[in-house]
Amino acid sequence: MSKTGSQSDRTPSQLIDDRIGELGDWRGEMLARLRALIKEADPEVVEEWKWRGVPVWHHGGMICTGETYKKVVKMTFAKGAALDDPSSLFNASLEGNTRRAIDFREGERIDEDALKALIRAAVALNGGRAGG
Known part of the structure; x- marks a missing residue:
């Protein structure tokens, strides 16, 4: 992991950046693209790092x-x-x-509009309002 300091000194967003870089293959690219779509669907999303290394996105509760x-x-x-x-x-x-x-899976196309709609629906279910 490329880091300056211990894992506990890094923000969840930095830890997610590290994970994407560590993967170094299609999985990192896919995770980065999914993350970007989450942020496009909900610019107010909060990133967290839980369970010893799982990126989590919240807005009014856990989204995904x-x-x-x-x-x-x-x-x-x-x-x-x-x-x-x-x-x-x-x-x-x-x-x-x-x-x-x-x-x-590797090489699969993402239905970006449908995924962003699903993310916005998850935010709404949590009682939040997703922009984008």
């Missing part, structure tokens, strides 16, 4: 996480089961009563 695995970048929506998904973006964690996730 950005987990990286060997073959997928997983975007898990904390209250995804309560969200309308007219574009059928959710493709993982479909069996639960609360969360829903989107697994992005």
Whole structure:
């Protein structure tokens, strides 16, 4: 990890920057793109770093996480089961009563408009208002 000081001295945004850089492959590019789309959908989003290395985005409550695995970048929506998904973006964690996730694989195209609409809906569900 490229850092100046200990991990606890770094902001969550800096830690997410570090993670993107550490990945150094399509997963880092995907995480960076998803992060940019979250910020476009909700410029007031707050970034956090939880559970020993998971980027988390909040606005009025948790919106989603950005987990990286060997073959997928997983975007898990904390209250995804309560969200309308007219574009059928959710493709993982479909069996639960609360969360829903989107697994992005190498080379997959992101439906950016649909994803931003889903992010805004998650913010609204938390009682916030997303701009963008």
